[in-house]
Amino acid sequence: MTNTIDHTQGIDKKADTDAARIDSELDASARLPKRSTGSGVVVARTDVEWLGRYLLGSWAEVRLAARELTARPEMQRIEGQSLDEHRERVFGQLKLLVEDGQVHRAFPKSVGGEDDHGGNIAGFEELVTADPSLQIKSGVQWGLFGAAVLHLGTEYHHRTFLPGIMSLEVPGAFAMTETGHGSDVAAIGTTATFDEATGEFVLDTPFRGAWKDYLGNAAKHGIAAVVFAQLVTKNVNHGVHAFYVPIRDAATGEFLPGIGGEDDGLKGGLNGIDNGRLHFDGVRIPRSNLLNRYGDVSADGEYSSSIASPGRRFFTMLGTLVQGRVSLDGASVAAAKIALTVAVTYGNQRRQFTAGSDTDEEVLLDYQLHQKRLMPRLATTYAASFAHEKLLTKFDEVFSGVADTDEGRQDLETLAAALKPLSTWHALDTLQEAREACGGAGFLAENRLVGLRADLDVYATFEGDNHVLLQLVAKRLLSDYSRRFAKADFGVLARYVVEQAAGRTVNGSGLRSFAQTVADLGSTARSVGQLRDSAAQRQLLTDRVETMVGEVAGKLRPAVKLSKKDAADLFNLHQSEIIEAARAHAELLQWEAFTEAIEGVDGTAPEGLDDGTRVVLTWLRDLFGLGLIEKHLAWYLINGRLSPSRARAVGLYTERLSARLRPHAQDLVSAFGYGPEHVRASISSGAEKARQSEAREYYRAARAAGTLPVEEKKLGTTK
C-alpha cells in the first residue's frame, strides 16, 4: 500500500528549486546501475525478510526463541496491576524462566551453564517487550547478583552459591548503591571489618546515608545479597569489595539479626520489582564469604590482591559488571523499535483533516511534519541497533576469553559507557514522540507507549548515570589523546584528522584513533550532493570529535601545574564541553556501525543485500548522518567546516530524505520483526484502518444514495 505513494507529493518544482534539485539527486542515486549485473536501474525497495534476519544479528536463534517466550501471555505485563500484584506476577515469571531453561546461558559449564555470554544478553534484553520489570528483575537476579558471585567470586563461591541463584531458590539483591551514593561507588560508607579473633567480617552501616538503597529484590523477595563495602583489616581500608551476605530467613521472610530495611515503595515505573533499602548493624559473615577473585584476606588478617593499584583493582571489579549496561543498551533499542512500529503503523492508517480533497482526509504520515517527527527517529533506531550488535559482539569476545585483555576490557567499558546513554535517551525520546504522534490514543495504557516510557525512564540514570558515563568516555578520549601527543606541541595538534583510510572505520577498540593528517576540510562537501558521500559524512563527524577533544585537552593542559582544587575547578569550567565531546564520539560510533552494516568492513557488502534494499538503507544512514550534522550545524558553521549555503542544504536534505523514505516506513518497521503479540497496542492492530474504512464507506454510500445532507457552506449564506 505504501509503495503507491508518490514521494514528490506535487511539489511545484518552479517554486521549490532547492527541493527539486535534491529530489533529482536522490533519484539519480537510486537509479545507479546495478552493481552486479551492470544493467537496468535500481528501484528502491526493502527486502523485509532479509533485513529482518540481518537485524537479528549474531544471536538470531536466541532472539527468536526469546521472542517466542515473550509472545506467551503469562510472560507479559498486565496494565493496571497493583504494586503487590505486579511484584508477585514478575517473581512468578522469573520461575517460568528457570523452568524454561532460559537462565543458565551465561553461567559456567561446571555448574550446568553454557558459558554463552553474548547469547545470554541477547535473550534477556528481548524480555523488555514482555515487561521491562521482567527484564530488570531477571537482570538483578542473574545479571547482577549472580554475575557478581560468578565474576568476583572464585570456585568455592561458584560451587556453593550459584546453583541456588540459578534455580531462584535464593533470590538476591545486588547491594551496591547507597542512599548517599549513586554513581560514585568508591565513596560508599558501608564497612566490612575483619575480626581476626573470630575469622569473620563484620558489616556495619555507619550512618543513614550509607543505607543500601534502590536495590531490586531487597524489599521483599531477596534472602541473600552481594553487599559492597569498604574492606577494612588491620585498620587499613582496602577499598570497595563484594561480600555474600544472607539477609532473610528463607522460611519466614524475616530479616536476619542485625539487618534491617525499608521498602522503596511506588516508583515511576518498573513496579514489578521490589526495590528497597538495607542496613547492617554488626552483621557477621565468615571470611570465605568475601568474593575474593581480586582481593583476599588471610586467616590472620593479611590483605592480598593480584592488582597492586587500589584504583585499578576497583575499576577491574566494577568492570566485570558491564553487562548491565550492555543489556540496557539492547533493551532500549528494542523499546524504540516497538514505539516506532506503533506510531508508523498508526500514522499509515489514521486520517485527519482534508488537505487536497473534499472528502478524503490525509493519512498522518503524509504530513511533512509527521515524517520529520518519525523518520529521523527510525534512522537513529537503526543506527543504535547496529551499534548494539557491535557492542554485544565485543562483550562476548571479552567475556568468552577470545579477547580478554586489559585493553579489551577497557575498550568494552568505554564502548558501553558511550552507547548506553545515547540509546536510553533515544528510547525515551522516541516513546514520547510516538505517544504524542498518536494523540490521545497514545496516552491510553492499552497502547503501551506510556507504560514503556514510564518503565524505561530510570534506564537513563541507573547502571551509571548517563552524564557520568559520558564523562568516563571523555576521560578515556582525553587520556588517549594525551598519550598519543604527550610530547607534541599544541600548535601542531590544532588541526588533525583521521588516519584511517576510507573504509577502515572503527578500530578494534571501538574508539577512533587520532592522527595528524590534515585534510582540506573546506573541500569535503564541494557540492551539496557530496554530503551524502560516506567519506564526507565520516570526515565531518570525525573532525568534530577530534577537534573538540583537542580543544578541551588544550584548555585542560594548565591543570598539571595547578593545585588539586584549582585543577578540579578548571575541569569543572569545561565540563559541558567535555561531555559534549564524548557525546559526539558516541554518535560517530553509531554512524560507523550503521555504515559498516551497509558497506561492510573493507567495502564488502553483507551477503544477500540487494541493490534496492541497499538504496533504502543508504538513504536511512544518510538521514542519520546528515541529521547529526544538522543537529550540530552551528558548530560546523562557527568552525568554518561548512559554508552557510552548504549548511542550509543539510536541512533540506534531511527533509527530502524523510519524504523519500516515507513509502518505506512500514517495511522498515516490519523488519524489526515484532508481531502483534509483542507490540500489543490496539491502535496499531488494524482497528483504526477498519474504522477509517467504515467511515469512508458510510459517506460514500450516503453520497451515492443521495441521503447525505447538503452542507450549508455550499448553499451560500443563511440569514
Next chain:
Amino acid sequence: MTNTIDHTQGIDKKADTDAARIDSELDASARLPKRSTGSGVVVARTDVEWLGRYLLGSWAEVRLAARELTARPEMQRIEGQSLDEHRERVFGQLKLLVEDGQVHRAFPKSVGGEDDHGGNIAGFEELVTADPSLQIKSGVQWGLFGAAVLHLGTEYHHRTFLPGIMSLEVPGAFAMTETGHGSDVAAIGTTATFDEATGEFVLDTPFRGAWKDYLGNAAKHGIAAVVFAQLVTKNVNHGVHAFYVPIRDAATGEFLPGIGGEDDGLKGGLNGIDNGRLHFDGVRIPRSNLLNRYGDVSADGEYSSSIASPGRRFFTMLGTLVQGRVSLDGASVAAAKIALTVAVTYGNQRRQFTAGSDTDEEVLLDYQLHQKRLMPRLATTYAASFAHEKLLTKFDEVFSGVADTDEGRQDLETLAAALKPLSTWHALDTLQEAREACGGAGFLAENRLVGLRADLDVYATFEGDNHVLLQLVAKRLLSDYSRRFAKADFGVLARYVVEQAAGRTVNGSGLRSFAQTVADLGSTARSVGQLRDSAAQRQLLTDRVETMVGEVAGKLRPAVKLSKKDAADLFNLHQSEIIEAARAHAELLQWEAFTEAIEGVDGTAPEGLDDGTRVVLTWLRDLFGLGLIEKHLAWYLINGRLSPSRARAVGLYTERLSARLRPHAQDLVSAFGYGPEHVRASISSGAEKARQSEAREYYRAARAAGTLPVEEKKLGTTK
C-alpha cells in the same frame, strides 16, 4: 548558604580569557550605579518576598487562597491508589470545592456567580499542585461542560442547567472529541437531526469512528453531557453545534435508552478522571436543548444564526472554550515551578564525588553541567510565568467584556495557541530533567516528579494538539503578513524589521506587527557584550520571526494559482518551516513578557523592584534570550545575522550566566512561593541535607578520634 559561593569558581583567568572577559562584563553590569541614588554599587541579590508577590500577578489573593486549599491533605493526591480509588477521591474533592465556594467565580451573578473570569482560571490552575487530576476534572465539569452551557447557551439554559452544574448535582461530560477525530472538530460524524414532527433533535452515531472518546466524566460520573454534533435540519447540514443531553439515570447510574459507552480504562496519567466513550442511537432531546447562542432552529425547522459564515460561526463557538488552553498554560508553569523547586533544593544539598578536596564532596549544583541543566530551565520558567500572566489578563479582558471584540477574541486565541504548546512541552522537559538530575531518588513516587510528569504528558496533545495549535498561529501570522503587504512587491519585503521603537514591545494583540524599516543587522551586536542589551536581543529574535514568516509567505505565494490539491501539497512541503516560524513567534512573546516584567512598558520599572533584584532578573532574562539565540544559532549564522565569533560568544555567555545565577538559584525557586505542603517531595525536605551532615560529622569525628582506618592507597603498594 548559597550566597557564600564564589561564582568565579577558581577560574584560571589566563587560561580562559573568554570566560574571564565575560565575567568581568557581568561584574561591570552588576556594579552599575544605582539608578535612584546615583551612588554606590549594586550587589546582585534577590528580594524573595517582593519577587514572590510580583510573580503572583493580578490575581494574587485568589492564588494565595487556592494555595491554602491545595495545602490541605484531603485535596491532595495519594500516590499508588487504584484507578477506582483515585476516581472516587477526586470526585469527592470536587464536592469539597463546591462546599468551599471555589467554583462559582466564572459564572454569572444571575445564578449566584461572580463574573470573575481571570480569577477563576488563576484559582483553578493552582489545583495542579494538589493533583493534576483534580485540576482537569474540575476543568471538565466547570471549564468545559459548564462553560459550554454558559457561553454557547442562552438565558433559558443558564437558568435551567447551570445551578445543577455548579453544585455538582449534575456531573457532566464535554462530548466533542470522537475516536476518529481529535483536533479536527469540524469533521466529527455525530449528527443531530431536527424532527419537525415532534420538535426534537435526534442524535445518532453513524459509525464506530464517530463514538465520542476520551471524555472526562463519561466513564462513570457523568449524568449529562454537552454533545457536539452536525446540526441537520431540512436536509441541510449547518455544521457543528452543541446540545445538552442527559446520558445517565441519576439514581441508578445506568445509561438512558439509546445511549451506550465504554470506559477508556487506565491511562498514562490523570487516572483520577473517568475518561470514557459515548455513542447515540436515535436519542431524542427537545429542541430547546440546542445551546442556541450562535445558531438556532425554529419550531418549523428553519435554521438561523447571527453569524452568516458557517466557518466563522464554528470558530466563534469553539473560541468561547479558549479557557481550557489558558488554564493548561498556567498549570504547566506551576508544575515546572514545583519541579525546579525540588531539583534546585536537592542540588544544593546532595553531594557526590570529591573534586577539589580530599574529604568534602561537591554539592551537585556546583557542577557546571548541573547548572547548565537547571538554570536555563529556571529562566524559561520565569519567562513562561510572566507570559502566562499576560495571557490571563488578555483572557479576562475579553471575557469580562472590557475588550470583547472580534479582533480581541482572535488575538486571545492566537496568544493561547502560541503559549500553550511551549509551556506544556517545557513542563514535561523540566519535570524529566529534574527527575534525572535527582537520579534514582527522582524516580521514586514519593518525590512526585514522575507522577507529575505522567499526568502532564497529555497536556501536550489535549485541548488542541501542540503542533496543530502552532499551525493555527502560523496561519494567523501569514494572514497578517499578507494583509499588510497585499499589494507590495516581494522584493521590497525581503528585508524588513521592527517598526516598534525600543521599549514599545508587543502590541495589543500580543502579535508583533510587521514593518519595512531595515536595520543594519550586522551592527546589532558590535561587541559580544551588546548581545546582553535588550534591544539587541529583541532585534535578533524579532528579525528571525519576521524573516521566517516572510520567506515562507514568498514560497506559498504560488498557491493561489494552483489547484486545491497542489496548493495543499505546496503547504505541506513547507509545513515544518511554517510551524517553526510560529514557535519562534511564541518564544519572542515569552521573551517580551519577561522583558516587560523587568523594564515595564515604556521603560517604567515595576514598583518596588530594587536594583539588586533587577540585576538578577536581568541576568535571568539574558539567559533566556541568549538561550533562544543559542538554540537557533545555525539560523543566525546561515542568514548572516551573527558572525562566527559572535555566535561562539553566545554559548560562552549562557554558560557564564548560568554560573553567575547559581548562587541565586535557591532564592529564585523560593520566590515561586510553594511551601513543603505543596512540593511534598521528601528529597527536598531537608532530609538529604541532614543525611549529608550526619555523614560528614561521622567522618570528622572518626578522623579526630583517630579511629578512621588508613586508606590503602595512602600506604603505597600492597602485595
